[in-house]
Amino acid sequence: MFSIGQLSKATGVKVPTIRYYEEIGLLPQPGRNAGNQRRYGQDGMDALGFIKHARDLGFSLEDIKALMGLDGHLGDDCAEADRIARSQLANVRDRIRKLEQLASELERISHLCDGGNGGCCKVLTALGDHSQCAGEHG
Amino acid sequence: MFSIGQLSKATGVKVPTIRYYEEIGLLPQPGRNAGNQRRYGQDGMDALGFIKHARDLGFSLEDIKALMGLDGHLGDDCAEADRIARSQLANVRDRIRKLEQLASELERISHLCDGGNGGCCKVLTALGDHSQCAGEHG
DNA sequence: TCTTGATGCTCTAGTGACTAGAGGCCCTAC
């Protein structure tokens, strides 16, 4: 049996976050000891590990709820799990594409100040004027 | 003179968002007409354009507030504007790096289901088990 | 056994950057 603090240390999820996950129904309510403190078993540990990993992979809590709801009964739901994973991959790729455009735009803006000399505050002008941008962004 | 709706159409910033920017002190309070409706001039349009572009580039409202505060008096502040832009660039590059790790991880997970056959729900197992990951992420 | 300090509990409120809705006033075109 683990206390919430031990669970926190083991998984790297902060204590208030664990309570928050319980509150929104993502983590099942654990048993309590005589003093009303939460006591978790291995299943609680596993569930929280699953959530942590999926969060690190950028899944929303909504996605994770869906994935965990599926976990019990496999079969067809496998397709659903795969769909969620793939849609998340597409999402991540899209974000990368957009961020790359932003990076090149920011590089351009930063170079305006390279010398540190005279008309240097083109940085502010460039930020204010989208028409100077090379490509699309936003 | 523009109404808030005209400003919204011209800049692509939604009406409630414009009011929100005003509320938090990012946009100066515009004049009002006899019926208490906001009326903007070209300076309001420019300010909102600046904010919109900077937001599209991923700057926080806090950053933008700093950049706009600097706008009046150039000189030394140029260095500050450049610092903010460069730190934003570093930030974006870092996010790209992390997302690329996530993408490769998600690709690996998705491939577990390629056949659509038998032991397909390795997707859920993989999501739950960080030790299967190739590299670092999160 | 007593004490002390860490850990735990619940509850409320705050974060950033908006978004949605209620309930009402104003403006413009016909």
Added chain:
DNA sequence: GTAGGGCCTCTAGTCACTAGAGCATCAAGA
């Protein structure tokens, strides 16, 4: 004059937490 769109303020909700108040409980040492 009237219809319908736009505008006003205010409150509350979103996501995924985070911080703090004020109190209870637990474990280890004296």
